[in-house]
Amino acid sequence: MKKRLALFAVLLAVTTAAWTHEGHVHHILGTVQEVEGNTAVVELRDGKRHTVEFTAKTRFTKGSKEASLADVRPGVRVSVDLADDSRTARSVKIGAAAK
Amino acid sequence: MRRTGIALLALVVIGFTVTALALGRAVRSGFSTHEQPSAIEAWVARTVRHWAVPADLRGAANPVPLTPEALASGRAHWADHCATCHGNDGKGQTTLGQNLYPRAPDMTLPATQRLSDGELFAIIENGIRLTGMPGWGNGTAASGKGSWELVHLIRHLPQITPEEIAEMERLNPKSPAEFERMQEEEAFLGGNDHH
Numbered sequence: 001m002k003k004r005l006a007l008f009a010v011l012l013a014v015t016t017a018a019w020t021h022e023g024h025v026h027h028i029l030g031t032v033q034e035v036e037g038n039t040a041v042v043e044l045r046d047g048k049r050h051t052v053e054f055t056a057k058t059r060f061t062k063g064s065k066e067a068s069l070a071d072v073r074p075g076v077r078v079s080v081d082l083a084d085d086s087r088t089a090r091s092v093k094i095g096a097a098a099k
Numbered sequence: 100m101r102r103t104g105i106a107l108l109a110l111v112v113i114g115f116t117v118t119a120l121a122l123g124r125a126v127r128s129g130f131s132t133h134e135q136p137s138a139i140e141a142w143v144a145r146t147v148r149h150w151a152v153p154a155d156l157r158g159a160a161n162p163v164p165l166t167p168e169a170l171a172s173g174r175a176h177w178a179d180h181c182a183t184c185h186g187n188d189g190k191g192q193t194t195l196g197q198n199l200y201p202r203a204p205d206m207t208l209p210a211t212q213r214l215s216d217g218e219l220f221a222i223i224e225n226g227i228r229l230t231g232m233p234g235w236g237n238g239t240a241a242s243g244k245g246s247w248e249l250v251h252l253i254r255h256l257p258q259i260t261p262e263e264i265a266e267m268e269r270l271n272p273k274s275p276a277e278f279e280r281m282q283e284e285e286a287f288l289g290g291n292d293h294h
Contacts, residue, residue: 064265095288
């Protein structure tokens with residue numbers, strides 16, 4: 001049991017470290033500015049813009065419901081988990097339209 | 100007879116030279132988990148994994164009845180112990196899973212789904228050597244029941260619903276920073292922040 005807990009703690013530490021790895025962007029919160037094909041430009045809360053690319057593997061959700069790329073529209077708030085290239089979206093949570 | 104001997108010797112020398120060159124190149128350039136395993140490595144790993152499963156387990160059927168309770172228990176167990184690498188949907192699209200060597204597989208695909216119940220159970224209980232898959236079992240009945248419930252969940256992964264994934268996300272382990280980030284995300288997506 002102790003070994004399992006220790007292993008789990010190591011995995012958790014590694015995951016947390018990867019999440020906060022300097023120089024790597026793995027997660028963004030922002031408002032969609034434009035969508036063109038399978039890419040979107042997201043304005044982050046600090047005003048910077050980040051281009052996100054969607055693939056066939058990208059998972060879209062809105063609340064607890066499944067969504068699609070069609071739900072990613074200008075003005076909508078999104079939370080995006082990115083791959084290590086900081087561009088490819090692994091999953092996109094779609095929220096409310098910006099006020 | 101002598102010709103055959105020379106041909107065999109030549110083959111051995113060529114084989115040795117090719118192996119030495121490949122090893123020399125590998126040692127010079129180093130090893131990284133960022134590369135994809137070669138077809139030979141994948142074949143060797145799958146073969147060894149097959150041999151690693153105890154013979155009496157290979158054809159074993161799941162002794163735990165498939166019920167909503169067993170699936171719910173499997174989801175909670177998976178979210179807590181497995182999703183860090185495999186993802187709640189079992190597709191392996193996680194930071195950790197995609198940087199392992201070999202990568203965490205997409206378990207919704209036939210390569211995993213065609214394994215027998217017994218093979219899946221043995222992999223969960225005993226792990227797979229030289230990969231990131233640990234052995235989670237401890238030989239107790241409780242551990243065995245948990246692993247068989249996970250086998251049911253693995254069978255269910257290709258049909259898992261967004262609602263089930265949302266439930267599992269709440270059960271995923273979180274550091275204080277991740278918990279804070281989750282709350283921040285919920286507030287932002289709901290338009291309840293002061294952005």
